[in-house]
Amino acid sequence: MDTIYIEKEVAAHPRTLRICERYPRARQIPINRYSDVFNSRTQNFREQKANPSLILAKKPGKLIQATPPGYHVGGENNYYFSHMLNCVYDCRYCFLQGMYQSANYVVFINNEDFFDEITRTANQHRSASWFFSGYDCDSLALDPVTHFVDDCLNHFEKTPNAFLELRTKSTQIRPLTNRSPLHNVVVAYSLSPAAIVAAEEHGTPSLEKRLDALKTLQDNGWQIGLRFDPLLYAENFEDLYHQFFDQVFESLDMGAVHSVSLGVFRLPKGFHKKLVRLYPDSKLLAAPMDLRDGLMTYPQSEELSMRKFCTDKLFTAINKNQFFPCS
Amino acid sequence: MNVMDDELLSPVKSYTTRMSLVCIITALPAESRVFIDSLKLKPILDHGWRLYGNSGHLLLQTGLGKLKSAAATSAVLHLHDDIQAVINVGVAGGTDAIGTQLLAHCVVDQGSGFSTYPHLPPQRVVSSLPSTTIETLDKPSDDYRAGVSFDMEASGIFSAASPYLSSGSVQCVKVISDNPDAPLGEFKKDDVTALVSTTVPVVNSLLDWYAVSAKQSSIEKDVQHLANTLTSKTHHSVNDKLQLSRLLHQHHALSGELPELTALPETTSAASLRTQLNALINEHPLRYGDSS
Numbered sequence: 001m002d003t004i005y006i007e008k009e010v011a012a013h014p015r016t017l018r019i020c021e022r023y024p025r026a027r028q029i030p031i032n033r034y035s036d037v038f039n040s041r042t043q044n045f046r047e048q049k050a051n052p053s054l055i056l057a058k059k060p061g062k063l064i065q066a067t068p069p070g071y072h073v074g075g076e077n078n079y080y081f082s083h084m085l086n087c088v089y090d091c092r093y094c095f096l097q098g099m100y101q102s103a104n105y106v107v108f109i110n111n112e113d114f115f116d117e118i119t120r121t122a123n124q125h126r127s128a129s130w131f132f133s134g135y136d137c138d139s140l141a142l143d144p145v146t147h148f149v150d151d152c153l154n155h156f157e158k159t160p161n162a163f164l165e166l167r168t169k170s171t172q173i174r175p176l177t178n179r180s181p182l183h184n185v186v187v188a189y190s191l192s193p194a195a196i197v198a199a200e201e202h203g204t205p206s207l208e209k210r211l212d213a214l215k216t217l218q219d220n221g222w223q224i225g226l227r228f229d230p231l232l233y234a235e236n237f238e239d240l241y242h243q244f245f246d247q248v249f250e251s252l253d254m255g256a257v258h259s260v261s262l263g264v265f266r267l268p269k270g271f272h273k274k275l276v277r278l279y280p281d282s283k284l285l286a287a288p289m290d291l292r293d294g295l296m297t298y299p300q301s302e303e304l305s306m307r308k309f310c311t312d313k314l315f316t317a318i319n320k321n322q323f324f325p326c327s
Numbered sequence: 328m329n330v331m332d333d334e335l336l337s338p339v340k341s342y343t344t345r346m347s348l349v350c351i352i353t354a355l356p357a358e359s360r361v362f363i364d365s366l367k368l369k370p371i372l373d374h375g376w377r378l379y380g381n382s383g384h385l386l387l388q389t390g391l392g393k394l395k396s397a398a399a400t401s402a403v404l405h406l407h408d409d410i411q412a413v414i415n416v417g418v419a420g421g422t423d424a425i426g427t428q429l430l431a432h433c434v435v436d437q438g439s440g441f442s443t444y445p446h447l448p449p450q451r452v453v454s455s456l457p458s459t460t461i462e463t464l465d466k467p468s469d470d471y472r473a474g475v476s477f478d479m480e481a482s483g484i485f486s487a488a489s490p491y492l493s494s495g496s497v498q499c500v501k502v503i504s505d506n507p508d509a510p511l512g513e514f515k516k517d518d519v520t521a522l523v524s525t526t527v528p529v530v531n532s533l534l535d536w537y538a539v540s541a542k543q544s545s546i547e548k549d550v551q552h553l554a555n556t557l558t559s560k561t562h563h564s565v566n567d568k569l570q571l572s573r574l575l576h577q578h579h580a581l582s583g584e585l586p587e588l589t590a591l592p593e594t595t596s597a598a599s600l601r602t603q604l605n606a607l608i609n610e611h612p613l614r615y616g617d618s619s
Contacts, residue, residue, distance in 0.1 A: 002450050003432075027447065027458050029432045037444045044446075044493035047540075051449050051495075104446075195616030235612035280576035281546060287613050 003027045003053035005037050005104075015109040016056050019145055026054075033057075038085070038102045046278045048103035049090055054145075059083075059108035063117045067132060070327035073186070073225065073259040075130035075163060079121060082136035083108050083148045089138060089169060090202035092282050093230055096136065098271025105137075107146050115155040122162035134167025134188075141170040149175040157182055165225065169204045171213040181221035186258045188225030189214055193244035196232055200284055207244070211251040223258040228314075229326055230265035231306050233287040233298050238309055245313045254317040262310055263326030264303050272296035349537045350385040350413045351530065352400060354480050357519035358417050359388040365527050376403060384534065385410065393436070393463050393483030400487035412496040412537045415484045416526055418504035418519055419461060420469070421476035425509055428526055429476055431499035432458035436482035438465055443485045446495035452536045453500075453529050461499055469510045476501055498533060500526050550575045553585055557600060560593055567597035574604040581611035 001023045008030050010016050020028060031037055034057035059082075067078040085106040086096055097103075108114075122129045133139045133152070143149045149166065153175065156164045163184045176187060192200075194207040205213070214224050226248065234240055248254075265284065267275065269291055276285055290299045297303060307325070314323065353359045359379070362368065368379035368386050376399055377388035385407070389399040396415075404410055415431075423429065430453055434443045447458065460475045463482035471477075481499045488497045502522045505511045554572050557563075563571060578586050586607050594600045 003447050005444075025450070025455070027432065027450070029444075029458065031433075031444075036442060040444060040494055042489045042492070042494045044495060047493055047495045048446055051446075053446070193615065199615055232615075233613065234615045236614045236616065240615055276573070280550075280573070281580045283580045283613060283615075286577040286580040286608075 001026050001054045002051060003029065005029045005031045005053060005055040007031055007034055007057045010056055010058050010109050013109050019056060022145060034106050038104060038106055041101060043101045045097050045103045053104045055104055055106045057106055057108055058110045063114050064121050072130065073324050076127050077125045077129035079129060080132040080135040081114055083111065083114060084137035084142060084146065087138045088141045089204045092200040092279060092284055093265055095267055095271050097278060098267060098274045111148060111151045118162055119159055122159060128161050128163055130163045130165065132165045132167065138168050138170055139166040140168040140172045143172050143175055153182060153185065156184055160184060167227065169210060171205045171209050173213050173217060176217060176222055177220050186223045186225045187217050188227050190227045190229065191248060193240040195240060211248065215251055218253055218256065225259045226257055227261050228310060229261060229263040231262065231310060232265055232284055233302060237306060241310055249317045257318060257322060259324055260314060260318055260322050261324045261326055264298055264306055266295045266297040269294055269296055348383060348385050348407065348410045349534050350387055350403065350410050352387045352389060352413055352415045352484055354389055354391050354396065354417050355519060356388060357516065358523045359386055360520055361523045361527060362386050378403065383538065389480060392479050396480035397483030397487040400484045404488060404491040411541050412492065413488055414530060414533055415481055415499040416523060416530055417478060417480065417501060418522055419476040419478040419501035420471060420505045420511060421503045422471050422473045422506055423503045425503055425506060426522060426525060427503040428456055428529060429459045429501050430456045431461040431481060433460040434481045434485045434499060435460060435462045437462050445497055448533060448536055452532050456529055461501060467511055471507045476503065500529060502526055546579060549585060561597055561600055563597045570601060574601060574608065578604065578608050581608060581613060
């Protein structure tokens with residue numbers, strides 16, 4: 001990390017100091033609000049991705065949001081939160097590239113405010129609530145810097161009516177394997193065939209390493225989830241995904257998997273347009289696409305066929321009550 | 328500016344089709360001279376702007392003050408759409424020692440209070456130069472404050488460049504020329520060239536860095552070149568041109584190369600050209616992995 005922008009309000013916070021200690025040579029630049037840097041309109045996401053800066057800030061306002069419709073793994077009350085904005089990985093299909101002007105990482109250091117709001121929100125409901133982390137970032141990838149997961153697990157350990165999903169592609173699982181598993185935490189991995197990981201998920205751990213991490217977590221008693229989202233179109237789709245699912249099924253105890261979800265590539269029209277502008281030579285953006293309900297996605301017949309192939313394959317290894325297709 | 332009329336070259340358009348340019352922007356002739364000499368720049372006749380160039384670089388001398396710097400920057404960026412980055416170099420007042428070189432991490436326009444944060448290059452590129460806030464003043468001042476350096480052009484340049492260039496493509500390197508121990512009143516204009524000369528290594532490093540970045544994105548130029556060739560033969564509306572460019576990129580994404588001109592026989596309409604291109608694209612289905 002070459003440059004760290006620090007909101008003046010959090011400059012003396014112990015977490016800020018600890019993170020800055022990790023990068024003694026980084027430029028430290030004081031700022032008033034993270035949005036002054038992060039939301040500036042003249043930024044180029046692709047340029048910045050080659051040399052991202054870190055922004056340490058206090059997340060203001062509402063910290064917990066309701067999930068979009070259909071975003072759940074069986075719970076009634078579903079929320080997401082983002083202790084960080086942006087991801088250390090560079091997946092070509094990622095919606096964050098369309099959503100944000102900047103590729104810089106924002107790390108919010110007011111963890112306790114997140115936890116207080118999680119408790120307040122969970123206490124509003126009689127049934128358990130789900131809280132999804134990893135919507136605007138990878139939950140584990142920058143954890144050696146943020147140490148968020150440890151704090152988060154400590155909180156959920158004391159909040160049995162709240163369930164946590166940590167969504168990730170990272171193999172940084174030490175904060176989990178260093179402690180006893182929690183009944184109300186699911187570690188969910190986004191998985192894709194190895195050839196797609198190599199071509200479109202730049203900088204991410206290989207499929208093999210992700211499966212190793214999942215197996216370790218499963219062996220340690222943690223509940224795991226599998227997220228096959230996005231499925232990407234290819235002429236050799238069935239070959240790719242057939243081999244891929246076999247590899248997944250051979251690596252894990254599928255009957256013990258908490259939840260499996262699946263969705264095809266889809267992006268809001270504006271995000272897709274921005275992605276095409278940023279990466280005009282991207283292979284996945286050269287696939288045939290239609291605009292449906294404001295989303296750029298594959299033609300309906302293609303989508304149905306991809307979904308059917310994968311669903312049929314999945315049901316050879318899991319039960320229907322483990323399956324939560326994304327709309 | 329000591330430029331003889333017979334030294335003047337033809338308008339800069341002769342340079343602009345060759346490669347991406349980085350434009351150094353200075354205010355004073357004494358600042359310009361450093362880069363004119365080190366980069367062997369030649370004067371260019373271009374709408375009366377003080378402009379110098381070679382095959383990869385331009386130097387724009389704007390004159391003093393943010394209005395002049397904004398006007399000149401805006402005009403030159405409008406006229407030369409192949410300028411990939413600009414670097415403002417010059418002297419500044421501050422609390423650091425005379426001769427300290429600084430990279431701007433924030434540029435503030437004192438008049439409006441508006442701040443800009445350039446996306447900074449990696450430290451290795453700028454030899455770990457310390458960074459600072461540059462506040463652009465309307466009038467010279469000796470109200471020195473720690474953590475802030477003063478100039479009179481940077482905010483004008485950043486503001487004018489923002490419609491054209493990203494925040495990582497506008498940088499500002501300043502060298503301290505006056506401070507509380509040697510205030511502006513004692514400043515000798517003759518010292519400017521010597522002070523600015525010290526920035527040559529870091530400016531050269533930035534120029535090299537931008538040149539490497541430009542090479543990495545050269546496919547965009549190849550696509551535009553081919554698109555221009557194709558549209559010169561057949562009428563294309565703006566929308567047609569966008570669709571053509573997208574198809575050329577898709578062909579490149581799927582096949583790893585642009586189509587040969589010979590594979591696209593002359594057509595009578597943009598639509599029939601697209602049909603031809605789509606047929607070529609369909610020869611390269613999207614596949615992943617060893618079986619592709």
